[in-house]
Amino acid sequence: xxxRGTPMRTIWLEPDGAVGIIDQTRLPHEFVTARLGTxxxxxxxxxxxxxxxxxxxxxxxxxGVALAMRAQASDEALDAACRxxxxxxxxxxxxxxxxxxxxxxxxxxxxAERAAAAYRRAGEIAEEDVAINxxxxxxxxxxxxxxxxxxxxxxxxxxxTHCNAGWLAAVDWGTALAPIYAAxxxxxxxxxxxxxxRPRNQGASLTAWxxxxxxxxxxxxxxxxxxxxxxxxxxDLCIVGTDRTTARGDVANKIGTYLKALAAHDNRVPFYVAxxxxxxxxxxxxxxxxxxxxxxxxxxxxEIAGRLPEGGIARVRLMxxxxxxxxxxxxxxPARLVTGLIxxxxxxxxxxxxxxxxxxxxxxxxxxx
Amino acid sequence: xxxRGTPMRTIWLEPDGAVGIIDQTRLPHEFVTARLGTxxxxxxxxxxxxxxxxxxxxxxxxxGVALAMRAQASDEALDAACRxxxxxxxxxxxxxxxxxxxxxxxxxxxxAERAAAAYRRAGEIAEEDVAINxxxxxxxxxxxxxxxxxxxxxxxxxxxTHCNAGWLAAVDWGTALAPIYAAxxxxxxxxxxxxxxRPRNQGASLTAWxxxxxxxxxxxxxxxxxxxxxxxxxxDLCIVGTDRTTARGDVANKIGTYLKALAAHDNRVPFYVAxxxxxxxxxxxxxxxxxxxxxxxxxxxxEIAGRLPEGGIARVRLMxxxxxxxxxxxxxxPARLVTGLIxxxxxxxxxxxxxxxxxxxxxxxxxxx
Numbered sequence: 001x002x003x004r005g006t007p008m009r010t011i012w013l014e015p016d017g018a019v020g021i022i023d024q025t026r027l028p029h030e031f032v033t034a035r036l037g038t039x040x041x042x043x044x045x046x047x048x049x050x051x052x053x054x055x056x057x058x059x060x061x062x063x064g065v066a067l068a069m070r071a072q073a074s075d076e077a078l079d080a081a082c083r084x085x086x087x088x089x090x091x092x093x094x095x096x097x098x099x100x101x102x103x104x105x106x107x108x109x110x111x112a113e114r115a116a117a118a119y120r121r122a123g124e125i126a127e128e129d130v131a132i133n134x135x136x137x138x139x140x141x142x143x144x145x146x147x148x149x150x151x152x153x154x155x156x157x158x159x160x161t162h163c164n165a166g167w168l169a170a171v172d173w174g175t176a177l178a179p180i181y182a183a184x185x186x187x188x189x190x191x192x193x194x195x196x197x198r199p200r201n202q203g204a205s206l207t208a209w210x211x212x213x214x215x216x217x218x219x220x221x222x223x224x225x226x227x228x229x230x231x232x233x234x235x236d237l238c239i240v241g242t243d244r245t246t247a248r249g250d251v252a253n254k255i256g257t258y259l260k261a262l263a264a265h266d267n268r269v270p271f272y273v274a275x276x277x278x279x280x281x282x283x284x285x286x287x288x289x290x291x292x293x294x295x296x297x298x299x300x301x302x303e304i305a306g307r308l309p310e311g312g313i314a315r316v317r318l319m320x321x322x323x324x325x326x327x328x329x330x331x332x333x334p335a336r337l338v339t340g341l342i343x344x345x346x347x348x349x350x351x352x353x354x355x356x357x358x359x360x361x362x363x364x365x366x367x368x369x
Numbered sequence: 370x371x372x373r374g375t376p377m378r379t380i381w382l383e384p385d386g387a388v389g390i391i392d393q394t395r396l397p398h399e400f401v402t403a404r405l406g407t408x409x410x411x412x413x414x415x416x417x418x419x420x421x422x423x424x425x426x427x428x429x430x431x432x433g434v435a436l437a438m439r440a441q442a443s444d445e446a447l448d449a450a451c452r453x454x455x456x457x458x459x460x461x462x463x464x465x466x467x468x469x470x471x472x473x474x475x476x477x478x479x480x481a482e483r484a485a486a487a488y489r490r491a492g493e494i495a496e497e498d499v500a501i502n503x504x505x506x507x508x509x510x511x512x513x514x515x516x517x518x519x520x521x522x523x524x525x526x527x528x529x530t531h532c533n534a535g536w537l538a539a540v541d542w543g544t545a546l547a548p549i550y551a552a553x554x555x556x557x558x559x560x561x562x563x564x565x566x567r568p569r570n571q572g573a574s575l576t577a578w579x580x581x582x583x584x585x586x587x588x589x590x591x592x593x594x595x596x597x598x599x600x601x602x603x604x605d606l607c608i609v610g611t612d613r614t615t616a617r618g619d620v621a622n623k624i625g626t627y628l629k630a631l632a633a634h635d636n637r638v639p640f641y642v643a644x645x646x647x648x649x650x651x652x653x654x655x656x657x658x659x660x661x662x663x664x665x666x667x668x669x670x671x672e673i674a675g676r677l678p679e680g681g682i683a684r685v686r687l688m689x690x691x692x693x694x695x696x697x698x699x700x701x702x703p704a705r706l707v708t709g710l711i712x713x714x715x716x717x718x719x720x721x722x723x724x725x726x727x728x729x730x731x732x733x734x735x736x737x738x
Contacts, residue, residue: 025466028689145625194692196670198567198591201687208692220694222567222670223592224625228700231627231657256593257693262631288600301565301573304673306685316675316683318570320397323563323577325589331597 001167001174001181001214005033009172010051011126013119018069019063021294023050024168028209029307036060039081046095052202053169054243054279055129059183062125063235065102066118073111078103088311091294091330093244094278098125126171132276133173140179140239140274142187143340143347147236148188156189156217158236160226163254164202165241165274166210169263175274176241177207184216188350192218193229194197197254199300199327221302223256224361227263238264238271239342245273247278247362249335249350250287255328261337273333273350274342280355281360285330287332301325370536370543370550371583372400378541379420380428380495382488384438388432389522392419393537397578398676405429408437408450416457421571422500422538423612423648427467430454431494434471435487436646442480447472460621460699462613462662463647467494495540501645502542504713509548509608509643510555512709512716516605517557525558525586527605529595532564532623533571534610534643535579544643545610546576548711553585561587562598566623568669568696592625596632607633607640608711614642614649616731618719619656620703624697630706642702642719643711649724651731656701670694 001007012020019036021047025048026032034050036042042064045051051060068081082099089095105121106114147157165176173181183190192211197203204220211218221229229235237262251257251273264271284290302325305315319325338350348354356363370376381389388405394417395401403419405411407662411433414420416468420429437450451468457587458464474490475483516526542550548628548649552559566572573589582586607629611620620626620642633640653659674684689695707719717723725732 028692029686110722196567196687198565198593204688204692204694209689212689212692218692220670220688220692221697222624223698224567224623224628224700225633225695227627228624228662228697231701245718254593255597258596259593259628259632261634262596263628266631293597300541301589304675304685304687306687308685310682314677314683314685316673316677316685318565318673318675319573319589320578320581323397323581323587325573325574326594328590328594328597331593332600342507 001210003213010056010062010168011171013123019067021045021051021060022168024052024206025050028205029313036063038071039064039084042067043088044294046085049114053164054092054094054177054237055276056134056168057089057092058094058278059122059126059129059171061095062098062102062122065099065106066122068117069106069115073114075107078106078114091243091292093281094276097278101125114256129171129276130173132344133170133175133178135275136175136276136342137173137182138177139346140272140342141182143237143272144179144183144188145191151236156191157183158191158193158234159228160193160235160238160260161195161207162203162240162257163197165203165208168206168210169241172232175276176239177210178274179239180216181214184214190216192216193226193235194218194220195223195226195256195260197256198223201304202254212302226260230263230267230269235269238269240273242273242279243330244277244291245341246284246287246291247273247280247282247355248285248352249338249341249355250279251333251338252287252291252330253333255331258331258333261333265337270339271337272340272342273338277343277345277359282365288334291332293331296327296329298325301327370541373582378423379537380432380540382492384500388436390414390420390429391420391537392418393575397574398682405432405436407440408433408453411436412414412453412457415445415454422533423461423463424502424539424544424645426458426461427463427647428491428498428540429496430464430489431467431471434468434475435484435491438484438487439728442483444476447475447483458540460612460661463645466647470494498540498645499542501713502539502544502547505544505643505645505711506542506547506551507716509641509711510551512606512641513548513552513557513559520605525560526552527560527562527603529562529598529604529607529629530564530571531609531626531629533575535576537575537579538610544645546579547643548608548697549585550583553583558584561585562595562604563587563589564592564595564625564629566625567587567592570673571623573591595629599632599636599638601645604638607638609642611642611648612699613645613660613708614644615653615656615674616649616651616724617654617721618707618710618724620707621656621699621704624700627700627702630702634706639708640706641709641711642707646714646728651734657703660699660701665696665698667694667696670696
């Protein structure tokens, strides 16, 4: 998508074999890129959230393995690379997927061939992500076009999204925002209510930034506001992303997604979840019971970073000394609250049958489990 | 309640006739009091939220009328005082109530007697509020004691609250927090999940501060987290306040309350609203349809104030330049999501019949409407 009018991606290969990324911790106040030259830098980029979002984490991890192989291509080095990358974000299922892809490919090759093969496969993983998200955009576009029809084409389609599941969370296009970019690029007028998304404020910082850079009309609201807007028919459609989807369509996404799904359900607002199929965890059904919820540093709740009036970034403390805070990173939205799942193969019901209708090859695998 | 171990109130009369308040915009980082010597200072204290919370706004407005009468006790001055105070917070129903009380009393008196009578009535309004909230605490205490019984007295009762409906929002005790203080003071172990409460962060700043000062165990969470906690049985009881309650029990409270009520309902967690009866607006039924929702300055969403690491308070910008924000102050929680209303006369169902069972004198008035 566009940055300052120029198309960009979130991750790219530099001519010298290093990996270029956008340092997303500096957004929205500064646009800064970073170079990853080593496995350690790649792991740090994931754990410190210079890159975030399930698909981009997967691509970064794949390139991290390539950087590790470039330095040292032994079996031990491959094991160590996969282990350290996997430990960066335990909830991210397609981090695991990307690492399994890399390991499966590389362990069958002699060490001398591993670096080149790893770069090639990491590049393919990035391209596959772009293709997947472009397809998600195409399928989700139909839902937005239908909402525009229902609105009599007399006003913009009002969308609500939570967190950042845009192109900054992927290699390009994004998941939840891909349909919105596709609609905007096709001339369907849209307006996006952007949940601020505490803590870390990925909505107010990243989603607002990328929508603004691409020219998509939007308004930032606090996470508390979406229910009120839905009560007053100000939202036609919710679209969010997911970090992990169970085989029956429960979705783990940024904390607070569940609350928006409840409000959408209570007000009969369609609530869609956009996801690339690698984020489906076919091995579990009940997300509330079985998805472990990462707890992150309480400092993300206690303090916040922003730009000072005179310029420069500062962290300020929001709470009294002595009051503790807890920081749950995700919650699980049960499938019963999800109107549909938007995947690269099309839109389906958030259910086992719905998912299997799009991914019939899983039917046999699951029966065999 | 206690501040640094000493009992305090939020508003008091100084020996010279000025009115003392806690400047709540300086909390939680600084504890500073302010003197209101004029009508204009009182109106500013309300509109700039040096004082906030329905009952405290009412008491401050009553004292504001007294300060106006002290300066000039004509009919015109009384009209002007009521008008300017009413304009400070249009949604606050007991601001209106307090001003009507003052006007009804004062317009029947000769100007020479108005100042003294206004001070006396303002003092009574403050004392009545303390009595009301003490009674709310006593009635709500029974609910917490019952939850402790249900927990087998083996662990603290887990409560969740939104915004600040504590003693800082009242003259003393508070509304939603009064039962919690009553339980704590009686030795029932409690732990409070405190919603940060964006924008303005009254939970993270004020509720955390006052619970901490009084020694009540608590943990601050982002507004997004409550649903997750309820899904995992980490909340026994929600108690929130309200700025306005309709005759059938719909409640307008700080934006986001509705989302917590939905989560409580979805997880069968009791959801109680504590309110002094002056905040009941007997003239309306359907809160979603009929309660106008104040929109405040978008700067409250775009920027946030906090304490710098080196000390001192700074406002930082959270969003990219050029992205707009909207700031809805309240939302309405329909009565169907409210387990019960805790009033100074007892606990009742959130319904017309429930409210009339506690306030039977309204039955005749409403029939006559």
